[in-house]
Amino acid sequence: MESKIYAQLIAADDFGGSDRQSSTRRTFQGRPFDLAAGNKMLTTFSGRKPSQNEFELSSFICLLREYSVQSYLEVGSREGDTFYDVVSSLPIGSRAVALDLPGGMWGKSTTGNQLKKAVTALVAKGYQASYILGDSTADNVVGSILQMPRFDAILIDGDHRYEGAKKDWLNYAPHGSIIAFHDIVGHEQAEKVHGNKVEVPRLWAELKDQYGVVEFVDQGSAMGIGVILPLEIK
Numbered sequence: 001m002e003s004k005i006y007a008q009l010i011a012a013d014d015f016g017g018s019d020r021q022s023s024t025r026r027t028f029q030g031r032p033f034d035l036a037a038g039n040k041m042l043t044t045f046s047g048r049k050p051s052q053n054e055f056e057l058s059s060f061i062c063l064l065r066e067y068s069v070q071s072y073l074e075v076g077s078r079e080g081d082t083f084y085d086v087v088s089s090l091p092i093g094s095r096a097v098a099l100d101l102p103g104g105m106w107g108k109s110t111t112g113n114q115l116k117k118a119v120t121a122l123v124a125k126g127y128q129a130s131y132i133l134g135d136s137t138a139d140n141v142v143g144s145i146l147q148m149p150r151f152d153a154i155l156i157d158g159d160h161r162y163e164g165a166k167k168d169w170l171n172y173a174p175h176g177s178i179i180a181f182h183d184i185v186g187h188e189q190a191e192k193v194h195g196n197k198v199e200v201p202r203l204w205a206e207l208k209d210q211y212g213v214v215e216f217v218d219q220g221s222a223m224g225i226g227v228i229l230p231l232e233i234k
């Protein structure tokens with residue numbers, strides 16, 4: 001895939017070094033290359049319309065590869081499409097956990113089976129992939145995750161309300177090195193079922209000046225991926 005191109009463009013040093021406290025920020029905007037040919041982001045594992053922007057997700061995956069990520073937690077995985085794309089771009093044997101509450105905010109009650117299929121396909125490819133269906137803020141779920149070894153990278157993409165995203169940050173960030181959020185731009189984007197607004201930008205605004213971060217935001221995008229860089233990856 002195009003990760004090699006991005007790897008040349010965005011080497012690990014360009015992400016601001018390895019000090020999470022350094023408060024550096026790099027924002028990558030737009031599409032520096034035409035990714036149309038052969039880019040696997042144009043299709044999803046489930047076959048549904050991608051819920052990620054191609055440039056943003058490709059760039060995020062490139063960053064994970066640059067940092068040699070071999071364990072990944074996704075909080076809010078829905079059908080597992082992003083989970084599948086990210087994990088299948090990591091070295092075979094990498095450990096990955098998808099966490100989702102089907103029917104939660106920004107979700108659908110029917111997605112659990114599709115998520116299982118994505119996880120099963122990753123296991124068949126040789127990944128140590130698993131899933132947890134439950135509320136990411138529930139004590140038993142938090143406890144299950146914290147009992148696992150730490151994760152090289154965590155993507156927070158579950159409840160997009162301010163309090164929900166903040167709980168996920170507080171519960172899981174201490175258990176990961178690279179911490180990323182989806183939907184760091186796009187104020188006022190309402191969730192269709194309950195009308196809740198995406199409030200991740202508010203949380204991101206509070207966090208981004210405290211840490212070394214990278215932002216991937218495509219031209220005209222109402223989503224964006226923000227990445228808080230690691231103190232260290234073991």
Ligand SMILES: C[S@@+](CC[C@H](N)C(=O)[O-])C[C@H]1O[C@@H](n2cnc3c(N)ncnc32)[C@H](O)[C@@H]1O
Nearest residue numbers: 076078082100101104105106107135136158159
């Ligand atoms: C925007 S979707 C995730 C999309 C997915 N990351 C992708 O890119 O393919 C948000 C998901 O988070 C789930 N969710 C919402 N609140 C949650 C919670 N408290 N715990 C776990 N999952 C939650 C929703 O059910 C939904 O499946």
